[in-house]
Every structure is written in structure tokens, then in C-alpha cells.
Amino acid sequence: MRIFSGIRASGDKTLGNYSGGFRQYVATQERAVGEGGEAFFCVVDLHSITTPFEPEALREATLSVAAWLFATGLDPDRSTVFVQSHIRAHAEAAWLLGAATSFGELRRMTQFKEKAEGQEFVSAGLFNYPVLMAGDILLYRTTVVPIGDDQRQHLELTRDVAERFNQRFGETFVIPEGEFPEVGARIKNLQEPDRLMSTTRGAPQGVVRMIDEPDVIRAKFKTAVTDSGRDIVHDPEAKPGISNLIEIMAVATGAEIGDVEARYDGAGYGGFKQDVGEAVVELLAPFQQRYRELRADEAELRRMLAVGAEKASVASGPTLEAMYDRMGFVPPLR
Ligand code: TRP
Secondary structure (H helix, E strand, C coil), X not given: CEEEEEECCCCCCEHXXXXXXXXXXXXXXXXXXXXXXXXXXEECHHHHHHCCCCHHHHHHHHHHHHHHHHHCCCCCCCCEEEEHHHCCHHHHHHHHHHHHCCHHHHHCCXXXXXXXXXCCCCCHHHHHHHHHHHHHHHHCCCCEEECCHHHHHHHHHHHHHHHHHHHHHCCCCCCCEEECCCCCCCCECCCCCCCECCCCCCCHHHCCECCCCHHHHHHHHHCCCCCXXXXXXXXXXXXXXXXXXXXXXXXXXXXXXXXXXXHCCCCCHHHHHHHHHHHHHHHHHHHHHHHHHHHXXXXXXXXXXHHHXXXXXXXXXXXXXXXXXXXXXXXXXX
């Protein structure tokens, strides 16, 4: 089993990113290692330039995401954690795979249509985004791609392109399977429990950032909105606020939803909110410390990424060579 995950480099990370992302990557690492397989975690910085971006922000977001990946538990020795642009094969594979991808397929991609709509400048990169992604996956002879539901179509395209290439130029790629994990707790904004916790939208007071100081976290939970009634029960329809807090408690402590309900049976909202805040402070403290250490020692962080790049290069190089060779390119004399 070989697992490949692509992680977008983007702004401030939140508790929502922990629940739906970082936490799951660590679980993936353990599973891959446990089953004698390998897991690749790639910070997909080349994908970041398909929509408007600032160079300085890209640099910061890339280092920040990488630091969070390590800080929350990915291990450079047991997994391969690397930055996409460090492996030139990704850009090259995307170009070569363009020969096996049709304009019509790309034009049908829902994400392209959504992201292009109403934009003044739609880059060629945005159109080609799925080809770059196909290269990411195929270069590593990936068997399993854990991926969000919104990426289903891109994975289907990857499989189609791989099959077309194999038929046209000879067996080169492994056809990957998608895996659509039950998204764990989809953590909501503490002030607006009907929307996901995200830094780009919604009340900032309801957004717990990975880097928030303990007192800031406590204050955000203290002011979290609750619901009418006074029972601490998980009922997302009728009690979105309390249900969100129960889910956060479950994520922070590893307890089941039912255990949280049982423990707070008959307790008041005020004390519960305080306890959830405290649990999150405790959850994040070691991650924050490790994150700060890594950000203070950029050389160390980049060394860790270099370990990943070395392994990624060994894994992807032969596939890229095979692609050039089968397509009829004359190799340079060495
Ligand atoms: N497109 C993915 C997303 O938006 C990120 C990604 C890029 C990816 N390359 C990948 C995911 C390869 C899995 C495998 O989340």
C-alpha cells in the first residue's frame, strides 16, 4: 500500500484544520506504517499559484503548513513529508500528462467552473490544475489517495488519464483508488455553529486558531454560543452550538460523543464550555510549542523537508524517466 496526500498551503490554520486534516494525516501515517506500506504527504505549493497569490505569503504559508504537519505528529523518518516544488518531477509530469488529457475533460471539471466564475483573470494554471494533481499521484505509483469528497472528480480524471497513457505508451502507471474517509468532526464556528470554522469567513471570535494563546482560547470558548434548554446532548439540528462543543471535546480528548454526553449529564452549559476550552488548551499546547521551535529554527525545518525530498525524489524519479522514455524523448547523453 502506498498512500499519497496533497495538502494545500494556505493561511492561518484552525482547530477545524486539525480535526479534518492534521489529525487524520497522523492516523494515515500509523496505518501505513502498521501495514508495511508507505505514506507520502506533499505540501502542494505549485497548486497555490493557480489562483491570485502573493510570493511572500506563499513562502510563509508553505513553511507554516510544513511546520504544523511535523508539530502535530508526522514523523520525517516514518513518513515522507515534502514540498512539491522541491521535486521538479511534478511540474514535468504535468506537462507530459497534458498529452494524455483532453481539453473537453478539463473544461467539465466542476471545481474549475466554480473557481473561474466571475473572475477577471482565469489562469491557464487553474485550467490545468487537475493535470498537476494527476502527476502528483501517478509519479509515486500510489495505490490509495485519501481525499475529500470535493476531489472525487479530480481523482476520476487521474485514473482516466493514467489508463489512457498506459494504453497509448505502454504500462507505466498504477491506477490509484480513492478513499473518502468519513470526515471526522466538522468543527463549526463557535459564534455561528451553522458554518464551518474557517479564517476566511465568519466571526473571528468563533475561530480557534492553532496558534492562539491559552487565554485567547479560553475566552473564545467562554463566549461560545449555546442553545436554548440546558441539556448537554448531541443533536446538531436542534442544538448546533452544544453539539459542536461536544464534538470538539471528543476531538480534543479522544473520547466518544456518548462518553462526553454521559459525563456532562445534568451539568450546566457554563462549566461545560470552560472544560472544553481547557481541553483544547491542553490539546494544542504541545503542538504549539513544537511549532514555535520549528519556526524559530528554519534550518531544522528545512532539513526535515530535505529528508522528505530525498525520499520523494527516489520514489518519483524512475516514473518520470519511464514517462519520457515511453513517449519517445531522446535522453541526454550522460
Ligand atoms: N486538490 C487537492 C485539494 O484541493 C490537493 C491536492 C493536490 C491533492 N494534489 C493532490 C490531494 C494529490 C491528493 C493527492 O485538496
